Amino acid sequence: MNYPTNSDFEKVISQKELDDLQARMASNSLAKNEAELLVKIAGETMDVKSLEPQGSDEMDFIEVSIWGLKEALARAYRAGQKSYK
Numbered sequence: 001m002n003y004p005t006n007s008d009f010e011k012v013i014s015q016k017e018l019d020d021l022q023a024r025m026a027s028n029s030l031a032k033n034e035a036e037l038l039v040k041i042a043g044e045t046m047d048v049k050s051l052e053p054q055g056s057d058e059m060d061f062i063e064v065s066i067w068g069l070k071e072a073l074a075r076a077y078r079a080g081q082k083s084y085k
Contacts, residue, residue, distance in 0.1 A: 017084060037079055045072040 030038070035051070042048035046068045054060050 038076060041072050041075045041079070045069075045075065 039051050042051055046064050
């Protein structure tokens with residue numbers, strides 16, 4: 001996995017924020033409010049009920065329209081931008 005470097009974000013976020021982001025990415029964990037927001041976005045844009053593995057192919061693998069995926073990614077991106085303002 002390629003992690004962001006200082007040059008990628010030097011004009012957008014502080015070094016501390018970058019370090020925190022890299023630490024979260026490395027641990028593959030999200031804060032509770034971040035996880036809840038992603039579940040909300042997934043539910044509203046792709047009719048996904050949970051982002052946790054359910055142990056069932058039928059529930060763990062979903063068919064998603066490209067416009068649903070695009071909307072979900074755009075909303076998550078905008079939420080990320082707002083969190084750093």
